[in-house]
């Protein structure tokens with residue numbers, strides 16, 4: 001297998017939710033390789049299992065069976081403490097709703113992630129400032145989320161996702177809640193970050209424009225990757 005394919009390797013991933021007597025087979029043997037520096041878009045109908053897949057990729061949940069390997073290291077076999085460390089140091093999450101803490105400023109919201117991972121406050125704040133400048137928010141450092149526009153909040157969320165230099169940013173419908181123009185600005189930012197930082201992104205999206213710009217778009221159907229809508233599988 002080439003080096004590119006070996007960055008993130010998902011093999012035969014199965015996730016079944018058990019709810020009383022109901023068993024919901026969401027992922028049914030999903031296999032997928034993600035290259036370093038790739039922007040991968042995942043599309044699929046509502047309920048197809050896209051969010052479930054992102055949670056498993058980021059160690060927020062564990063699969064029923066199958067593996068998720070980052071450069072050969074299977075995160076599904078990590079213990080709770082190791083998994084916590086993996087999540088905070090190696091993965092950045094962006095959700096549809098920003099999940100920023102309203103009582104904290106933009107700067108604090110970004111810096112907290114660094115502090116949780118063990119960085120001293122001053123270093124975490126310096127890094128947060130740099131990232132917020134990077135996403136064009138140098139004039140909003142001390143604003144709290146209610147005083148920011150929707151697009152600005154998602155830019156803060158992106159900066160927060162990047163604070164620990166993650167290997168991968170997992171974004172679940174990051175522009176699903178934004179108007180077209182604001183969405184495009186956030187998409188521009190994602191591409192800019194990929195160009196400048198070589199950042200790998202896995203993005204679940206319903207946005208055709210974003211999917212079109214990605215290196216590859218794959219569709220989740222019946223618990224598996226059905227086909228590459230664009231790019232190689």
Ligand SMILES: Nc1ncnc2c1ncn2[C@@H]1O[C@H](COP(=O)(O)OP(=O)(O)O)[C@@H](O)[C@H]1O
Pocket residue numbers: 017018019024026044045046047048049050051052053
């Ligand atoms: N914690 C859970 N318990 C039971 N069922 C769940 C849970 N999380 C998701 N599901 C079910 O799994 C299916 C896939 O959900 P999800 O991954 O959120 O889909 P998508 O993000 O593609 O819309 C849905 O039928 C959903 O109801």
Ligand SMILES: [Mg+2]
Pocket residue numbers: 050051052172
């Ligand atoms: Mg979802």
